Amino acid sequence: MIEVSGLRKTYGDFAAVVGSDFEIERGKIFGVVGPNGAGKTTTLKMLAGLIEPTAGTATVAGFDAGDPEMRHQLGFLPEESPLYEDMTARSYLRFFADLYDVPRDVASDRIESTLDRLDLEYRDRRLGDVSKGMKRKVAIARSLVNDPDVLIYDEPASGLDPLTTNSVLDFTEELREDDKTVVFSAHNLYHVESVCDRVVIMNEGRIIARGSVSEIREEHGDTSYRVFSDTALDGTEPTADGRHRAVVDTMAEVEELQDAAKAAGGSVTDIRTDEPSLESIFLELTGQQMPSPRTAADTAPADEPAADRHELEDSP
Numbered sequence: 001m002i003e004v005s006g007l008r009k010t011y012g013d014f015a016a017v018v019g020s021d022f023e024i025e026r027g028k029i030f031g032v033v034g035p036n037g038a039g040k041t042t043t044l045k046m047l048a049g050l051i052e053p054t055a056g057t058a059t060v061a062g063f064d065a066g067d068p069e070m071r072h073q074l075g076f077l078p079e080e081s082p083l084y085e086d087m088t089a090r091s092y093l094r095f096f097a098d099l100y101d102v103p104r105d106v107a108s109d110r111i112e113s114t115l116d117r118l119d120l121e122y123r124d125r126r127l128g129d130v131s132k133g134m135k136r137k138v139a140i141a142r143s144l145v146n147d148p149d150v151l152i153y154d155e156p157a158s159g160l161d162p163l164t165t166n167s168v169l170d171f172t173e174e175l176r177e178d179d180k181t182v183v184f185s186a187h188n189l190y191h192v193e194s195v196c197d198r199v200v201i202m203n204e205g206r207i208i209a210r211g212s213v214s215e216i217r218e219e220h221g222d223t224s225y226r227v228f229s230d231t232a233l234d235g236t237e238p239t240a241d242g243r244h245r246a247v248v249d250t251m252a253e254v255e256e257l258q259d260a261a262k263a264a265g266g267s268v269t270d271i272r273t274d275e276p277s278l279e280s281i282f283l284e285l286t287g288q289q290m291p292s293p294r295t296a297a298d299t300a301p302a303d304e305p306a307a308d309r310h311e312l313e314d315s316p
């Protein structure tokens with residue numbers, strides 16, 4: 001559904017996106033994760049045809065990104081989405097449905113069912129008087145008025161309270177059931193962990209990791225195993241409950257301990273796997289702390305871009 005090859009965007013001698021390659025299948029949810037200034041918005045805007053790549057290609061639903069035909073297949077949610085404050089949710093969404101020439105009765109059903117699924121109250125209240133979370137939900141509903149196949153959401157859950165964040169992420173996940181293809185960006189891995197089929201982690205314009213979150217955990221984190229035996233072995237320490245414990249990094253070492261316990265006339269009684277935390281993976285990959293899960297920390301001001309990105313090996 002989406003194919004990206006060698007996608008690059010430079011501003012003068014500064015590379016916002018250095019050269020991305022990825023593919024997204026129809027009906028999948030794809031996360032673009034990274035700290036401030038990583039190049040997420042630039043990537044998403046190139047996919048949506050809103051900015052032109054310096055090099056490389058992006059194809060969406062068979063069209064070049066930027067082809068006006070592609071726009072009919074696409075719903076885009078910008079990071080900041082100011083709404084017409086004097087309109088109500090209903091009138092605002094009907095207005096956008098008219099712009100897309102959606103027949104009135106179809107639009108009405110679609111809008112009401114989307115707002116039901118988003119659990120949006122106060123549909124006839126002035127948008128200037130509703131909460132930030134409700135505004136975000138209305139902006140999400142707007143992305144769906146033309147029933148597009150592809151949705152591109154820039155930080156859909158950023159800066160929202162935890163309840164609304166969950167509701168927006170759950171809704172995003174549900175779009176898969178409608179066979180929508182969704183690309184969305186987030187500052188941290190928590191926001192994408194349960195929702196995305198695959199993710200790319202970007203830093204300083206580059207994709208630095210890709211796969212499912214569990215694949216990324218496996219590849220980039222240090223899994224360790226706590227092995228408990230009923231016999232003292234080389235490398236074990238006694239525990240308070242009378243057992244003996246060793247901590248090892250590989251399954252081969254676990255097996256060695258099992259063999260050693262057997263040879264000593266005992267056995268391994270328990271093996272616990274300690275998965276690497278998402279924070280440690282993020283820190284290792286990006287050199288930056290991951291913002292706390294689902295908090296307003298997502299709205300923290302952007303860091304300065306790294307200076308060394310000005311020394312481009314791949315300037316046009």
Ligand SMILES: Nc1ncnc2c1ncn2[C@@H]1O[C@H](COP(=O)(O)OP(=O)(O)OP(=O)(O)O)[C@@H](O)[C@H]1O
Nearest residue numbers: 011016034035036037038039040041042043302305
């Ligand atoms: N029009 C522009 N001119 C110059 N530099 C730009 C422009 N747009 C973006 N940049 C720079 O490109 C880099 C990537 O920006 P981008 O908005 O894609 O990052 P991001 O990952 O979406 O960050 P955030 O999480 O803060 O939204 C940033 O350093 C930004 O300052």
